Amino acid sequence: MPQPQHVLIVGAGCFGLSTAIHLLSRGYRITVVDRAATLPAPDAASTDLNKIVRSSYADPFYASLLERPSITGRVVDGEISIMSDGRYLSGVMNLIPIDRPDSYMHAAYENDKALGSQITGLLNATSIADHFPKGLRLGSRTAAGYLNIEGGWANASEGIRRAVDIVRAGNGEILEGREVSHVNFGTAGQAGGVTLVSGEIIDADVTIIATGSWTGSLLSDVALGLDDRILATGQSLGTVTLSDEEADLYRKCPVVLDFDTGFYLFPPNAENVMKVAIHDKGYVNMQRPTPSIGSRLVSTPRTITSHPVDGTAIPREMVDRLHSGLASIYPDLAASHSFDTTRLCWYTDTPDANWLIDFHPEHPGVLFATGGSGHAYKFLPVIGRLVADRLEGKLDPDLAARFSFTRPRKAEDGTRLDQTHRNLDEQALSLDYIPEN
Ligand SMILES: *[C@@H]1O[C@H](CO)[C@@H](O)[C@H](O)[C@H]1NC(C)=O
Ligand SMILES: *[C@@H]1O[C@H](CO)[C@@H](O)[C@H](O)[C@H]1NC(C)=O
Numbered sequence: 001m002p003q004p005q006h007v008l009i010v011g012a013g014c015f016g017l018s019t020a021i022h023l024l025s026r027g028y029r030i031t032v033v034d035r036a037a038t039l040p041a042p043d044a045a046s047t048d049l050n051k052i053v054r055s056s057y058a059d060p061f062y063a064s065l066l067e068r069p070s071i072t073g074r075v076v077d078g079e080i081s082i083m084s085d086g087r088y089l090s091g092v093m094n095l096i097p098i099d100r101p102d103s104y105m106h107a108a109y110e111n112d113k114a115l116g117s118q119i120t121g122l123l124n125a126t127s128i129a130d131h132f133p134k135g136l137r138l139g140s141r142t143a144a145g146y147l148n149i150e151g152g153w154a155n156a157s158e159g160i161r162r163a164v165d166i167v168r169a170g171n172g173e174i175l176e177g178r179e180v181s182h183v184n185f186g187t188a189g190q191a192g193g194v195t196l197v198s199g200e201i202i203d204a205d206v207t208i209i210a211t212g213s214w215t216g217s218l219l220s221d222v223a224l225g226l227d228d229r230i231l232a233t234g235q236s237l238g239t240v241t242l243s244d245e246e247a248d249l250y251r252k253c254p255v256v257l258d259f260d261t262g263f264y265l266f267p268p269n270a271e272n273v274m275k276v277a278i279h280d281k282g283y284v285n286m287q288r289p290t291p292s293i294g295s296r297l298v299s300t301p302r303t304i305t306s307h308p309v310d311g312t313a314i315p316r317e318m319v320d321r322l323h324s325g326l327a328s329i330y331p332d333l334a335a336s337h338s339f340d341t342t343r344l345c346w347y348t349d350t351p352d353a354n355w356l357i358d359f360h361p362e363h364p365g366v367l368f369a370t371g372g373s374g375h376a377y378k379f380l381p382v383i384g385r386l387v388a389d390r391l392e393g394k395l396d397p398d399l400a401a402r403f404s405f406t407r408p409r410k411a412e413d414g415t416r417l418d419q420t421h422r423n424l425d426e427q428a429l430s431l432d433y434i435p436e437n
Contacts, residue, residue, distance in 0.1 A: 019208060019388060022388040032173065033180065045372070052151070053152055057108055104414040179198075207365060242337070243272070259279075276322050301346035351413075357371075361406055
């Protein structure tokens, strides 16, 4: 038997762990390092109450990437199920702008129909209301849509926790509390790897960079051409806690997704907590990652790790937008609740919202697996297969081109309507919802 190659994966999030699982099953020796002292990393995008699971995509590739049995929570070919229990099957109510047949959601509707998804078109407010509990008052945005009952939400942190367990059970090594100082780009025929902040060096045949929104700031001191390929953006979310009575009612509701405004919300979880969020261009936080780089600025996540006191604050304007979003779906909850917590969830955006799964063109020992663009989590069971195929040179050529490092950098993400990134202004953060210590 040939000696398995040693693959080092930097980052124990959705991309890193899914890749580790798939590579372990192909016989590789795997080491995963993560800066977090304990996993799931408290400030990772994947460490979250819940994420939407949907097949409703305007792009047919993503619409069909989740095999139906995965969507319904069964384990396929030893792949992990990200669905922690049956309750995720709430359905997803996709709101449609009825007057714009060229919209993202109209295209998603056609894809779902073509795929044979279990969907119901609902072209007026009355027919939408039939899919919510009786007596629940709906807001102005619920005028048209379609319900896909094969989707819902996944318990995101729990899925990551399970993936950690699966990697360890498969004899993959996961090293927590290991912050990478720099990547050692091996020259031809020479192993690469990383040097940690502690000075420790970890050698590897291939290094996979799965560092999510920290990728730009981690690799800022190298002329890698990442600036116009990936960008860390902060996306706002808030939570409200319902009474038991309210929770019983709203727990029977589907996930509601309104790509026209970017607003979406979940049914309350087991602790009666309802998450509401906005998916849009988000905020950039331009910082100098290391003082030696002169004037170079890189968008850098601002989280509870970098800012332990107010790292969960979001811009005041986003508190208002989240609140009016809630009012546009559930006006009674908006009237009686303000947020308990807020947070910026840091995406790793690419200009076209396709992921980045490719070797660096000048560093053949370094493979990027990132660029989730706010829609990767639901693919936790399958995303690592794409990365493993790329590593082995087996990825379908069309997919290799889609995820390529050198693809044309065209901005075309149909899910984000506003066209500019805003700068995160620390003076404009709302400190009203940060937990007291
Ligand atoms: C709503 O649409 C349904 C068909 O989906 C139709 O039967 C019903 O009459 C419509 N109601 C209104 C108020 O337009
Ligand atoms: C998600 O999983 C965690 C355990 O990891 C659990 O405490 C929590 O209640 C779960 N959330 C839901 C909504 O089931």
